[in-house]
Each structure stands twice: as structure tokens, then as C-alpha cells.
Amino acid sequence: MTTATARAYPNIALVKYWGKQDEDLILPVAGSLSLTLDAFPTTTTVALDAATGTDTDIDTFSLNGAVASADATGRVTRFLDRVRELAGSETRATVTSTNEAPTGAGLASSASGFAALATAAAAAYGLDLDRRDLSRLARRGSGSASRSLVDGLAVWHAGDDAHSYAEAVAGPDMRMVIVTVDTAQKAVSSRAAMRRTALTSPFFPAWISSTEESLAAMLEACAADDFTRVGRITESHALRMHAVIQSCDPPIRYLAPTSVAVFDAVAALREQGLEAYSTADAGPNVAVIVRPEQAEDLRDALAGFGSVRLVGAGDGARLIDAG
Numbered sequence: 001m002t003t004a005t006a007r008a009y010p011n012i013a014l015v016k017y018w019g020k021q022d023e024d025l026i027l028p029v030a031g032s033l034s035l036t037l038d039a040f041p042t043t044t045t046v047a048l049d050a051a052t053g054t055d056t057d058i059d060t061f062s063l064n065g066a067v068a069s070a071d072a073t074g075r076v077t078r079f080l081d082r083v084r085e086l087a088g089s090e091t092r093a094t095v096t097s098t099n100e101a102p103t104g105a106g107l108a109s110s111a112s113g114f115a116a117l118a119t120a121a122a123a124a125y126g127l128d129l130d131r132r133d134l135s136r137l138a139r140r141g142s143g144s145a146s147r148s149l150v151d152g153l154a155v156w157h158a159g160d161d162a163h164s165y166a167e168a169v170a171g172p173d174m175r176m177v178i179v180t181v182d183t184a185q186k187a188v189s190s191r192a193a194m195r196r197t198a199l200t201s202p203f204f205p206a207w208i209s210s211t212e213e214s215l216a217a218m219l220e221a222c223a224a225d226d227f228t229r230v231g232r233i234t235e236s237h238a239l240r241m242h243a244v245i246q247s248c249d250p251p252i253r254y255l256a257p258t259s260v261a262v263f264d265a266v267a268a269l270r271e272q273g274l275e276a277y278s279t280a281d282a283g284p285n286v287a288v289i290v291r292p293e294q295a296e297d298l299r300d301a302l303a304g305f306g307s308v309r310l311v312g313a314g315d316g317a318r319l320i321d322a323g
């Protein structure tokens with residue numbers, strides 16, 4: 001097979017990944033848990049140049065109809081080098097990708113991008129990988145991409161290369177309201193900020209042990225189908241991540257005043273019986289989990305803080321065309 005197309009969705013972590021024990025293999029300092037979304041997919045086609053007749057010595061990468069930056073292309077090439085190593089191939093590829101996330105929503109993520117690329121590239125280069133091995137492969141492009149191979153709730157295990165993959169976990173049914181409070185590009189990439197946190201935060205060792213504890217508690221809460229406990233862990237864990245990020249040198253602060261206002265508004269809604277819990281990734285936008293029956297009320301209640309989008313649990317990366 002020499003051309004393949006795959007689709008993958010972003011995921012939002014409820015227990016966050018923040019820090020690597022191996023930057024080359026992208027092995028995390030602790031496990032994490034996320035919800036794969038049913039919106040904002042990335043669709044990626046990998047065509048081997050031998051099939052298209054464009055016999056070049058470089059990979060080409062276009063994103064949303066434009067030639068991608070040298071940085072982005074370099075990252076794709078390094079990822080494809082790993083695939084070529086596994087496949088015993090030297091053939092270059094033409095990679096064409098479209099991302100349906102609104103610009104700046106913090107969802108045009110490397111997670112959906114590398115999950116789709118891993119799935120399409122593995123098929124195009126003829127690798128026969130199961131979902132677990134595809135998750136391990138996607139991890140090499142971006143850690144959080146390992147989780148976008150999985151439907152719905154996914155736990156990504158820490159460990160060595162062979163054991164660090166994501167797999168499905170059962171848990172409470174939930175929806176998520178994404179509140180986009182700011183669409184500006186973030187000043188420090190999560191990759192660079194993660195490194196800075198590990199190197200300079202005095203709290204980093206405590207962050208690692210507390211994440212291990214949060215993940216163990218989260219897995220118990222999921223197994224018990226306990227939405228309230230899942231929510232409480234989600235919110236306190238997110239604030240801990242932002243605390244450790246703010247404690248690095250020089251400091252980084254991703255949450256904006258409006259982000260904090262959303263956390264406060266969600267806490268106030270809880271007092272009124274609308275049970276929801278906030279989280280935020282490396283940026284100012286807030287994702288709020290809620291029970292399905294209260295999801296529309298939550299969306300309406302948060303509409304004043306920015307653009308809001310109600311999403312649910314979606315599918316892990318899939319091959320959609322293998323011809």
C-alpha cells in the first residue's frame with residue numbers, strides 16, 4: 001500500500017501529562033488520562049513518492065492547503081524517519097493534512113496531527129501495527145498523540161518504550177464545553193515549557209508524585225462510574241499543573257484573567273446544582289466537563305466568556321482510505 005488517509009480527533013487530559021523522563025523516546029514522568037473528542041478532526045494523507053512519481057529526497061508537508069513551515073516539516077520528517085526505520089524504507093512522502101479546529105482554540109493540536117499521521121504513515125509504508133503499537137508510534141511525534149488512538153477515555157501509561165502506550169478505560173458518560181477565551185498564539189510552546197518546568201521548578205518532584213496519586217484516584221473514580229470524583233480530581237489536578245508551570249524560572253503563566261473567571265463561574269454554578277468541573281491545557285482556554293443532561297445548560301451559562309462549543313466523546317484515530 002503506498003497511499004493512505006487517516007482521521008484523528010484531539011483529546012483533552014483530565015489528568016495531565018507535563019514532563020518527560022526521556023525526550024527522545026517521549027516517555028512521560030507519570031501517566032495521564034484524557035477524553036478523545038468528537039469534534040475538530042485532523043485528516044491526513046500520506047502518499048509515498050514512489051507512487052506519485054515525484055522522486056525527491058525530501059518529504060513535503062502541506063497543512064490546510066498551504067506549504068507548512070520548515071519547523072513543522074522538520075518535525076514530520078523526523079517522525080517519518082522513525083516509520084521508515086521500522087519499515088526498512090528510504091522512500092520520501094508527500095503529506096497533506098487538514099485540521100478542522102478553529103484557529104487559536106488551542107485544539108489545532110499536535111495530538112490529532114500525530115495520531116492521524118502515525119495511522120496513515122504506518123499503512124502507507126506497509127507496517128502491520130495493532131492499536132497499541134500505533135499509540136506507541138504516535139507518542140514519538142507528540143506525547144499526547146498516543147491518547148488520540150483511543151476511543152473516549154484513555155489512560156496513557158508511563159514506563160519504558162514497550163509499555164508506554166494508551167488504552168481505553170471505562171468511566172462515567174460526560175460532555176465537555178470548550179470555552180475559547182483568547183485565540184492568540186501561546187508565547188511558549190508546551191514542549192519548551194515542559195522542559196523548563198522540569199529543569200527549574202522546585203516543585204517538580206512533588207508534581208510527579210501528586211500526578212501519580214491523581215491518576216490512581218482517577219482510575220478508581222472511573223471504575224466506580226463516579227462523575228463527581230472524576231470532576232474534583234480533574235479540576236484540582238489542572239490547577240496544580242498551572243501552579244507548577246508558574247513556579248518555573250523564568251515563570252510562565254498560561255491562564256488569563258478570563259480563564260480564572262471561568263473557573264470561578266463554574267464553581268459558582270456548582271453551588272446552584274449545575275455540576276461541572278474545569279480544566280485548561282497550556283493556554284488560556286478552558287474545557288469544562290459536565291453530565292450529559294446538564295451540558296446544554298452549562299454551554300448557555302458560559303456563553304458570555306468567549307466562544308463556546310459543546311463536544312462529546314469521539315473515536316480514536318482510524319484509517320479512512322487505504323488505496
Ligand code: DP6
Binds near residue numbers: 017018141143281
Ligand atoms: C498541557 O503532547 O503537546 O496538553 O510530547 O512535547 O509534543 P509533546 O507535548 P504535548 O503536551 C501536552 C500538554 C498538555 C497536557 C496533556 O495533554 O496531557
